[in-house]
Amino acid sequence: MQNHPKRIIVIGAGFAGLAAASVLAKKGFKVTILEKNDQPGGRARVWEKDGFKFDMGPSWYWMPDVFENYFSLFNHHPKDFYQLKRLDPGYRVYYGAHDYIDVPADRGQLDELFDRLEPGSSAGLKQFLDQAGYKYKVGMNEYVFRPSHSVTEFIDLNLIRKSLNMQLLTNMRKHVAKYFKNPKLVKLLEFPVLFLGATPQNTPALYSMMNYADLVLGTWYPFGGMNEIVQGMVKVAEELGVEIKLNTEVTAIDIADQQVSKIRTVSGDFEADFVVAGADYEHVDQQLLPKQKRNYTPEYWDKRVMSPSSLLFYIGTDCKIDNIQHHNLFFDEDFEKHADEIYTHPKWPEKPLFYVCCSSKTDASVAPPEGENLFFLMPLAPGLKDDEQLREKYFNIMLDRFEKLTGNKDIRQHIVVKRSYAMDDFTADYHSYKGNAYGLANTLSQTAFFKPAMRAKKVKNLLFTGQLTVPGPGVPPALISGQVAAEEAAKYFKE
Numbered sequence: 001m002q003n004h005p006k007r008i009i010v011i012g013a014g015f016a017g018l019a020a021a022s023v024l025a026k027k028g029f030k031v032t033i034l035e036k037n038d039q040p041g042g043r044a045r046v047w048e049k050d051g052f053k054f055d056m057g058p059s060w061y062w063m064p065d066v067f068e069n070y071f072s073l074f075n076h077h078p079k080d081f082y083q084l085k086r087l088d089p090g091y092r093v094y095y096g097a098h099d100y101i102d103v104p105a106d107r108g109q110l111d112e113l114f115d116r117l118e119p120g121s122s123a124g125l126k127q128f129l130d131q132a133g134y135k136y137k138v139g140m141n142e143y144v145f146r147p148s149h150s151v152t153e154f155i156d157l158n159l160i161r162k163s164l165n166m167q168l169l170t171n172m173r174k175h176v177a178k179y180f181k182n183p184k185l186v187k188l189l190e191f192p193v194l195f196l197g198a199t200p201q202n203t204p205a206l207y208s209m210m211n212y213a214d215l216v217l218g219t220w221y222p223f224g225g226m227n228e229i230v231q232g233m234v235k236v237a238e239e240l241g242v243e244i245k246l247n248t249e250v251t252a253i254d255i256a257d258q259q260v261s262k263i264r265t266v267s268g269d270f271e272a273d274f275v276v277a278g279a280d281y282e283h284v285d286q287q288l289l290p291k292q293k294r295n296y297t298p299e300y301w302d303k304r305v306m307s308p309s310s311l312l313f314y315i316g317t318d319c320k321i322d323n324i325q326h327h328n329l330f331f332d333e334d335f336e337k338h339a340d341e342i343y344t345h346p347k348w349p350e351k352p353l354f355y356v357c358c359s360s361k362t363d364a365s366v367a368p369p370e371g372e373n374l375f376f377l378m379p380l381a382p383g384l385k386d387d388e389q390l391r392e393k394y395f396n397i398m399l400d401r402f403e404k405l406t407g408n409k410d411i412r413q414h415i416v417v418k419r420s421y422a423m424d425d426f427t428a429d430y431h432s433y434k435g436n437a438y439g440l441a442n443t444l445s446q447t448a449f450f451k452p453a454m455r456a457k458k459v460k461n462l463l464f465t466g467q468l469t470v471p472g473p474g475v476p477p478a479l480i481s482g483q484v485a486a487e488e489a490a491k492y493f494k495e
Contacts, residue, residue, distance in 0.1 A: 006029050008024050009270055010276045013041065014466065015229075017279075017466070019070065020486040020489070021242045022073075031243070035247075036248070040230055041230035044056070053365070054366075061220040063213050067229065067479070084221070090327065091329060093188060094330045094331065095184055097407075099332075101113060101188070102325065117185055118185055125179070129212055132210075133212045133216060146470070172205050176190055198305065199343050204442075204443075224365060226475075253290075274461045275463070276462075277464050280431045282468065304433075311376075313398075315415055317371050317374065319372070328358070330398075338351070342379055352394065380422070382437075384435075388420075442473070452469050454470055
């Protein structure tokens with residue numbers, strides 16, 4: 001293989017695509033990434049204007065061990081590429097005007113916070129987080145690196161025994177309620193699942209592992225923004241000889257004798273011995289492959305439960321904003337109602353919850369000295385109508401409440417940079433199915449081998465990776481997905 005390295009094409013330079021490319025290049029393959037957009041990173045692209053630098057997508061750095069483990073594959077460490085800081089408090093949750101809690105990094109202070117809101121609840125918190133830690137360790141060591149080709153991968157007595165403690169059949173709502181009654185604490189512990197793609201009632205209690213990632217492993221920030229991770233991954237890939245072709249959108253995949261014969265792009269055709277598709281799975285399956293070679297039908301995709309889309313605003317101000325932290329959650333309205341309007345009866349919400357990131361509170365490099373860098377995010381049901389009038393309506397709703405809850409006045413007159421981003425943009429930039437932002441929902445019926453298959457069923461030398469296949473949505477899972485796909489691709493040549 002070293003004399004005549006096999007050629008592998010990776011479609012998409014998101015986290016999964018970059019990870020797959022680097023692992024395969026390290027194994028001696030000749031790897032080329034074909035990326036539709038003008039910069040790598042997928043949803044973690046960056047937008048800069050007038051001295052402001054915005055992360056366009058992910059803004060939470062959780063599960064630092066996953067990044068450390070990834071870079072260690074190449075004898076690197078995250079600190080080789082970016083400086084990390086653990087945020088303290090990790091984030092602020094607003095429940096009403098001047099009614100908020102700051103979530104401390106220190107465990108002792110966290111216990112004090114819980115006991116103050118619900119006397120004696122720190123004992124329940126210990127039990128809850130001990131269980132969550134067990135799930136995290138078993139999940140990360142036993143589950144997430146399995147390609148989930150079939151149920152037989154999970155027929156392992158040791159794994160089955162451990163699975164009995166993973167609470168796959170209990171939902172998050174019941175699990176949290178077992179330990180906590182205070183509505184503020186319940187919202188705090190249920191909030192991660194709002195972005196997993198289902199209500200707490202429909203999300204397996206397995207995902208309390210996210211509370212362990214949040215409250216124990218902590219919320220971190222890479223100086224320069226989340227795109228610094230991408231830049232580090234690109235450096236690793238290029239060190240290994242990976243070629244990244246930007247502005248090279250794939251338009252079709254030709255198949256002959258159950259093998260990819262040619263990849264057609266806007267810039268010309270490419271040949272490959274193997275293909276790893278890190279672009280949107282549904283798009284590759286339904287638009288790039290010939291109909292008779294697709295894994296699934298349009299009806300199958302339409303029945304998938306997708307995670308939310310989002311309405312985003314990138315805002316630069318020429319003034320400082322008071323009474324906020326780096327990360328801020330606004331839970332002053334009914335959690336249940338907004339969740340219902342995302343997952344059960346999809347529509348633009350009446351009284352949405354939302355999130356605001358102000359990374360300039362931590363990092364002076366992302367805004368001019370006198371200004372702030374603000375990132376507004378409102379979760380939305382995927383597939384809704386999207387237009388400028390609706391976007392502006394909801395920006396005003398969010399900003400009015402933001403001012404009321406934080407006590408800031410007349411922010412509008414201080415806005416010097418503003419850009420919106422929503423479903424139509426996710427579709428245009430990433431071919432995102434129904435304009436979703438996070439991938440496939442983590443419901444029980446869409447976990448492990450119930451997810452869309454990593455392996456192409458009718459094409460021998462094609463695999464899928466990314467947030468619509470295993471292990472699931474989010475930056476750390478995407479990193480893992482790329483690694484798993486790379487190992488599976490390498491097996492193809494051994495076989």
